[in-house]
Amino acid sequence: MKIDIITVVPEILSGPFSHSIMKRAQTKGLLEVNVINLREYTTYARAQVDDYPFGGGAGMVIMIEPLVNALEALQKTTEYDEVIFLTPDGETFNQKMANQLSLKKNLLMICGHYKGIDQRFRDHFVTKEISIGDYVLSGGELAAAVLTDSIGRLIPGVLNDETSALSDSFQDDLLAPPVYTRPENYKGWKVPEVLMSGNHKNIDQWRAEQSLERTRLRRPDLLNE
Ligand code: 6GU
Numbered sequence: 001m002k003i004d005i006i007t008v009v010p011e012i013l014s015g016p017f018s019h020s021i022m023k024r025a026q027t028k029g030l031l032e033v034n035v036i037n038l039r040e041y042t043t044y045a046r047a048q049v050d051d052y053p054f055g056g057g058a059g060m061v062i063m064i065e066p067l068v069n070a071l072e073a074l075q076k077t078t079e080y081d082e083v084i085f086l087t088p089d090g091e092t093f094n095q096k097m098a099n100q101l102s103l104k105k106n107l108l109m110i111c112g113h114y115k116g117i118d119q120r121f122r123d124h125f126v127t128k129e130i131s132i133g134d135y136v137l138s139g140g141e142l143a144a145a146v147l148t149d150s151i152g153r154l155i156p157g158v159l160n161d162e163t164s165a166l167s168d169s170f171q172d173d174l175l176a177p178p179v180y181t182r183p184e185n186y187k188g189w190k191v192p193e194v195l196m197s198g199n200h201k202n203i204d205q206w207r208a209e210q211s212l213e214r215t216r217l218r219r220p221d222l223l224n225e
Contacts (some may be wrong), residue, residue, distance in 0.1 A: 001032070003032070003107045004033075006036045007144070008050075009113065013146075015034045016149065021153050022148070022152055023160040031121075039066075043072040044065075049063060053115060058115070062113065062116070078108075080107065081105055081107060083126050084109045084126070085109075085117070085122055085140075086147070087131060088136055090129030091128070091131065092132075093129050093130050093131060093132045093143075095170040099154060101151045110126070112138040113140070130143070131143070132146050174212065174214075175215045177206075181197060194205070
């Protein structure tokens with residue numbers, strides 16, 4: 001799978017994919033992530049990519065021309081399954097969307113900044129608009145990193161047994177159960193006995209109960225769907 005990300009602040013995205021599971025996904029050749037600097041696609045002086053909004057108001061708006069230039073240049077070599085604009089007024093991202101997007105071959109993500117991007121680009125080129133939650137970020141870059149991580153780790157072969165996605169919170173609409181490791185007794189705080197029993201039937205049952213209980217307490221909304 002390939003994920004291309006267009007941004008005016010590529011520096012923000014130099015770190016998130018260079019470590020841990022995202023790094024391994026790329027080393028294994030299962031995921032390719034390219035960060036594209038929008039400023040390389042403008043024909044305006046001083047690499048300008050944004051301008052004042054028509055009608056007035058605070059903030060700057062990213063112009064349509066550099067966006068179309070970048071998109072058309074990238075489309076010469078890549079056919080995108082989705083052109084995703086990261087925006088707080090998009091559809092709220094969730095695990096189901098991550099699962100669906102992980103089945104695609106090529107994704108393009110566009111990060112807005114300032115007040116956003118010219119509406120005409122959204123109307124004519126964007127196929128999906130996604131938000132990562134009901135709060136405001138300074139730009140779409142951190143959201144693009146969140147999507148790329150959650151999608152990338154679902155690509156078959158990226159996770160191994162220890163990091164299996166099957167036991168993740170949300171994968172089955174249940175929160176994950178508590179986990180423990182050494183020492184078995186820390187200053188009198190003991191690990192639940194069942195986990196030390198070696199009885200895997202009981203352990204699985206305990207974990208399932210804990211998942212359900214935790215979900216009931218913390219996220220009852222997940223159970224009533
Ligand atoms: Cl995708 N972008 C911005 N700027 N803020 C957000 C967001 C996206 N999702 C939640 N807040």
